[in-house]
Amino acid sequence: MVNRVVVGAHYGLRDWLIQRISALVMVAYVCALMLFFYWSAPLTYDSWKTVLSHPFVKIFTLLSIIALLLHAWVGVRDIFMDYVHPYPVRLMLQVIVILLLMMYALWAATLLWGM
């Protein structure tokens, strides 16, 4: 057996940090959303439209969606690493997921600013 020197892949910390920070952004957004539900009940199309027309709300919403997508990326990548062992298949799946997530981000942005 060849005894190869074991070293780290020199990445991983950033993904781990992204997952923690994006979680905090999402918690903040969910709390804000809960407050909105509480204060503006009953919810109507107009109340949604008013709150989402505010530029600060638009940016906060987009930021939370990006946080969600980044969070999902790290999680889904971890699942692929655990369960999809042939690396060409894994790479292909990862590329598909990256493209999908980027599409979702663009879609969310067009929804928020296109209304």
Next chain:
Amino acid sequence: MKFSIYRYNPEKDEKPYMKDYDVELQHTDRMLLDAILRIRSMDDSLGLRKSCREGVCGSDGMNINGRNGLACITPLKDLKEPVVLRPLPGLPVIRDLIVDMSQFFRQYHSVKPYLINDSPPPQKERLQSPEDREELNGLYECVLCACCSTSCPSFWWNPDKFLGPAALLQAYRFIADTRDEATSERLDNLDDPYRLFRCHTIMNCVDVCPKGLNPTNAIGKIKEQMVKRMV
């Protein structure tokens, strides 16, 4: 006292089976290991590792009623009957309660579990302040029994890639040592989505450690050092 023990001899048995024992204990039998040795005096085909019989050598790690622990420091009076004994989960079984620890030790070896210091040694010894020495408490006591790593689902799934709690605790033991000069290199070698970041803070390691150590805390401190270095 009733026992149900995992038996497997690859030379004779087609597959593993559980064998029941009913053993008369003497008043001097206080720990689980005492009872196992009494069973072995009846049935000498039972294979297990043991040495110091006082929780220092870490040889007799096994799965006791579904929980990893050292037989020699597990009091018999706390065990529910029948006591179910199995080898440590997730490692290949050599025979009965004896597992092949090579994978475990390979991971341990890969964190370079020794002091790296290329400066010429001083006249006497390399000194530490009492506060710096304090940081090593809760790290150096590990006896490498593998109870923690073999109770970790991340280690079960990726034993060849994820270091496991025991090796990570040892990695931090040398990162935390102020006499060690290879801190940055050590952190580089841990920065890896498998080696370190397969820990999802499940904390089974903390739950089972027979020495009461906290590998999860050590892993958190490794991450903290990495963040500190990055920002």
